[in-house]
Amino acid sequence: MADINETDARVFIESVTHYFEQITGHAAEIRTAYLASNKLPQFEYTGLIDFSGQFRGSVYFSATSMMAARMLLAMRESDTSNSNLLDIVGEVANTIAGNARKHFGAGLEISTPTTSFGNRVALTSPTRARPFAIELQWQQSEAVVVVDLENNI
């Protein structure tokens, strides 16, 4: 079972910065990217995609309520209800995972997003001992992308 490397992880960093730039016109700033060891970072609103096929694991995008609301407003969506805050974090996770197929190929099968609010731990049984965590800031609000991905081959 081959482990993914730094180049693979960079795909997700580029994908999430591109998302913000494309949708809002303002790139997100990557504050830090690291191998998480203990408790995985997470904020209030989380969207998670599971991987299957030639890979296994998950990726999640987790944002503060302020960031999720500001993203909606940047997209000129005035409805910042709880359901739309959940919807946008699920859509970001879906886009990051889908874009990763350009690098990993169609063998990276992705699920539809599941979303959660609050303190419930998004990733209870990580595939990797140390998933990648990418912390970012955009318009003075915070989010994190956690990549837990392994090659099945």
Next chain:
Amino acid sequence: MKLLIVDDSSVIRSRIARISNESRLSNLNIIGLAKNGNEAVRICKVMQPDLVTMDLTMPEMDGVSCIAELIGMHPDMNILVISALSDRTTALQALKLGARGFLNKPFSDKQLIDALMEFQGAKE
């Protein structure tokens, strides 16, 4: 031009609708919003859109199955895939099934308008 928007994200459905309405494309009329392939097929059995924007990763019936079903019903239907799945294999599969265009997520307002204009130009 009758437009049907298919995407499991309500935020994206609203965004596509908003950009389309603001685009000043002449005679563009949104006839429906569907959150999966099953809903899209049901709508297309009642009214035939000229253009469908189609997400691929959706619950119940995904976009690939839906494209096959819609083209089976209406071979001349214009389908613009709007998806985050950015690998070449997926794009080719959608086009082979009968989709006429592919726009990657995330997309800007201008990219969507340009894509819609291609279809309007083809219809006129």
